[in-house]
Amino acid sequence: MHAWPASEVPALPGKGRDLQIHDTATQGTITLAPGPVARIYVCGITPYDATHIGHAATYNAFDLVQRVWLDTKRQVHYVQNVTDVDDPLLERALRDGHDWTELAERETALFREDMTALRMLPPQHYIGAVEAIPGIVPLVERLRDAGAAYELDGDVYFSVESDAHFGGVSNLDAEAMRLLSAERGGDPDRPGKKNPLDPMLWMAARPGEPSWDGGSLGRGRPGWHIECVAIALDHLGMGFDIQGGGSDLAFPHHEMGASHAQVLTGEFPMAKAYVHAGMVALHGEKMSKSKGNLVFVSALRRAGVDPAAIRLALLSHHYRADWEWTDDVLAEAVARLERWRAAVSRPDGIAADAVVEEVREALANDLDAPAALAAVDRWVELQNATDGDDESAPGLVSRTVDALLGVAL
Known part of the structure; x- marks a missing residue:
């Protein structure tokens, strides 16, 4: 499957700062100092209704992560x-x-178009x-052969008790996990499971549903x-820098995924930081496909809204809020x-070297995009109120906003 075209990221003078980011697992801020190549995995869409503002806010957060790392002169392996087959x-x-x-193909294509318009890398x-x-x-x-999984009526389940670190990503108690499992695609009440929280690894073929050859597992998905x-x-290995997604993925998705990987490899942790973006609401309720209270990026674009304005709207809120x-x-x-x-x-303006460093500092501080916007706002106010004579300043501000915030001026 192909992604979307990359917009050029302008080079800035100097070098960016290492990223300090909130880690869900430790409930604290950690400093990430990857080697020459930073590694990040972000969970993508289930393509049946893309791309709403909630999606865009999440991918905007991790686009900022990439831009901070690129500004430190690292490469990024993203x-x-x-999820192009699933119950929803x-x-x-x-x-x-x-x-x-x-x-799936139609909605994935629309998602690519929206990501391109929003200049997401x-x-x-x-x-x-x-x-x-x-x-x-x-x-x-x-996992099955190692005793970390078992069969139930042809389906294969992972045993959460096989991972000594289970629960360490979301830090939830068993009852909270059970409630969220029921809400978010699990089946905690299915009879015969060893633990109500055990997630399905392989679903045996159901009549009328797609299935694939699963070798010794039988047909299924x-x-x-x-x-x-x-x-x-396959693409990053264990111990990569960031596992990212919306806050609703901390449990069960990232919790279960970490346990799968840790049991498979015998290594811990799967990711150095688990980073989660906040939820976006409309009319007082979280945007969700099930409720249908969605604002679509494509609809805004068709209405003539500049994608750069959509991106600035996203940036005006802290990614975890x-x-x-x-x-x-x-x-x-x-x-x-x-x-x-x-x-x-x-053609000229107020010196802008300080703006570059202020934006860098804000983003390195847990992706504080609102503070970065405020830094540019202050320069703009001075630019409008004062006659400057720095011919390079407007271009430097424009390149900074493009490189670090993804907004083309």
Whole structure:
């Protein structure tokens, strides 16, 4: 599966700072100092209704991570998946009378278009669950053969008790895990499971549903968590720098994935930092496909909204914050974009070296995008109020905003 084209990232003078980021597992801020190549895995979409503002906010957060690392003169090895077969996709296709593969391909293509418009840097590896199945089957067989998985009516489940570190990503108690498991695709009440929290690794073929050859597992399709584990281990290995996604993925998805990988490899941890973006609400409730209260990036673009304004709206909120999308949020972003573009369009201006460092410092401090915007706002105010004589300043500000914030002025 191919990703989307990369926009050019301008080079800035000097060098960026190492990233300090909030780690869900330790509930604290840690400093990441990768080697020459930083490694990041971000969980992708289930392509049946893409791309809403909640998606965009999440991928914007991890785009900032990439930009901070690139500014430190590192390379970035970024991997993202597409869950192009799963119950919600099949249910939506059945409801609407569509072929599930066509639905997945159409929504994935729309997601690529939106990511391109928003200037999100693409992953080096963009992998669908279906294409990953040949690599998933051997992992499930290994877990089963090691006694870390068991069969139940043809399905194969992972035993969470096989991982001594289980629970260390989300830090939730058993009852909270059970409730979230029921809400987020698990089946804690299924009779016969060794532990209600045990997640499915391989689902035996169901009538009328797609299935693949699973070798000794029989025909079926993979569970949600093992999909990302197979892709991450194949392309990044253990101990990569960041496992990322929305805050609703901390449990069960990232918790289960970490346990799968740790049992498979005997190594700990799967990722050095588990980083989660907040949820975006509309009319007082979290945007969700099940509720249908979604604002789509593609719809905003069709309405003539500049993608740079959409991106500024996302950047005006800290990535870990839960916040609400409103018309005012977008209007403020549109106005900010107009002010910034007017300021950098002048032939000269106020010296901007300090702005570069202020934006760098803000983003290195747990991706504090609102502080970065405020730094640019201050320069813009001075630029409009004072006659400067630095011919390089407007261009430097423009390159900084492009390179570090992903906004083209």
